[in-house]
Amino acid sequence: MTHDEFVASIRERYVDLFDPDNTEGDWAYLITVGPGWWPLVEEYCAESQTLLREHGETGKWFIRQIKEKFGELRIYIRPVAEPLNVDWYSETLRDIDPPQPTPVAELLSDLRGQITEQANRTCEECGDPGGLHVVDGWYRTCCDKHFQEWQERKGLK
Template identity: 30%
Template sequence: MADDMEYLAFAAGLVDEFSAQGKRVLPEGTPFLVRGATHSDAGIRMLYDVEPGVLVGGKHGPPAEAVLELLARTYRVRSRRVDRMTWTVPALTDAWWEAAATHFPILRGGGMEFDAGWGDLCIAMADWLAEAAPELEPFRQTKEKFGELRLYYGPGEGLAQQIVDSAELLSTRICEVCGAPGKLGSVRDWYKTTCEAHR
C-alpha cells in the first residue's frame, strides 16, 4: 500500500513536470490541458489536450500536437527507469547510446556527440520514428550545436520531419547533462541547454 502511494506521488510529480514543460514550449495562450496519466509496464502515459494546428517555434516549426506527443513519450521513457527505493529517475550513463542504437536502426549511423541528458528524448524520438517511418535511413550525424540537438539525415517529410523538428526544438528545453527541464543559455561562453544544477 505504501509503495502504491509513493508511486502515485512520483507519477503526479511527472505529470506536473510534463504540464510545466508543455506550457513552456507552446506559444503563449495556446489552449493546453493535462488530464492526468495512465500506467502500464511501458511506463506512464500522459493524457492531454492541445489545440491542433498551432505551430511551435515560428511559421516553419512543428505543430504543437507533435511536440507534445514527443514530450509525453520522453516522459514515458524516463518513467521506466524509476528507482523504486528513492522514487527518483537516475541519470543515463553514456552507455545508453549503444543499447539504443542496437534496438533502433535509425540511431546506428552517426554516433552520439552530446551528453546523456538527451538520451530519453532520442529514445522516444527513435521509437516514434520506428512506428511512423520505419523506412528512414539512419541519421548520418547526431550532435549538439549551439546548445541544440542536431539530427542529420536524408530528405524528410510529413510526420517524420515533424518528429525530428520536435526533438530538435525540445532539446532547448531539456538539460543536456541530466534530462531535467532546462534552458538554452551561455555557460562559460559556450551555448548549452542545462538545468539550474548544471549551469
Template identity: 30%
Template sequence: MADDVSNAIDFDDIKQSVEKSLGRTPEGWSGLTTKLFTEVKEYCDQKRATYPFVVQIKEKLGKLRIYHRCDDRHIQSMITATIARANRTCERCSNAAETQLLDGWYTTLCCWCAHDVASKRHPKRKRLFGVRKKPVRDQMTCGVCGYYGQIDRTDDRNRCPACVKKDW
C-alpha cells in the same frame, strides 16, 4: 563520395548510436533522442517503410541538431518536435533550461547543471555566466551568477535557485 556516409543511427541499437553522438545523458538530450528514434522505428515498422537516413546528431551553439534525409512528413514533424523540446530543456537532466554562455561556449543547461559545470571550472568565482558590463535589469537573470532563465520568486534578491541554495 556522398554515398560513403553511413547512417548515424543503427536502428538495431538506437541507444548506443545516440550516446555515441551526444554522450551518455539518459535523462537529458540523449534520452529524448533515443525515445524519438525508438518511436520512429516503431512507426516505420508499422508502415513497412524504410528507416530515415540520419547524417549527424550533435549539439551546436547550445542547440540540438539532427541532420537527416527523410521525405515522410510525419517523421519530419516528430524530429522537429523533439528538437524544439530539447532546445528548451537541459542537455543533462531535461529540466527547463535556456541557452547560456559559459566560458565562450553556448550550452543549454538548467541552473543546477550549469552551476555544477561552472563551479568545477571556476571554484572560487561567483559570476559564472555571460558578460556583465552593467547591472542586470531584466527579471529572468540572476543578479549574482548571471544565469538566465530561472529565478527563485520567493527570493527578494533576484537570484537563481542554485545561488539561493548556496547562499550567494
C-alpha cells in the same frame, strides 16, 4: 548507464535507422549528446522507426548524426542514396526539377522539430527543466545547477 552503453542499446534496438556500413569509428561520433537528452533520442528513434514502418520506408532513411550544436539538439537524417545511373543522368539532367518533399520527409522533419523543442527546455546533463545559456560564445542548454557548475569550471564564478 554510460554513454557507450546507451549507444549500444540504440544500435541494437533501432538497427534499421542506421547505415549498416557505419564503422566503429563512425559510431564514436554518431551520438554525442549528454544523458539528459538520451530519453529524447530514444523517443525520436522509436517514433521515427514506427513512422518509417507505417509508410513502408524502413531502410530508406538513415540517421547520420545526433549531436549538440550551439546548445541545441541536432538530429541529421537522410534518405539512402540511390545508385547513380550515368546514362539516365546525362540524358535527363536538363529536365530535372529539384525533388519535392515527400510525406515521410515532412513527418520526419516535424518529429525532429518536436524533439528539438523539448530539448530546448531540457538540461542536457540531467534531464531537468532548463534553458539556453551562453558564456563567452559557448552555448549550453542546462538547468540552473549545471549552469552554475559550468561557470565554475570555466572560472567565471
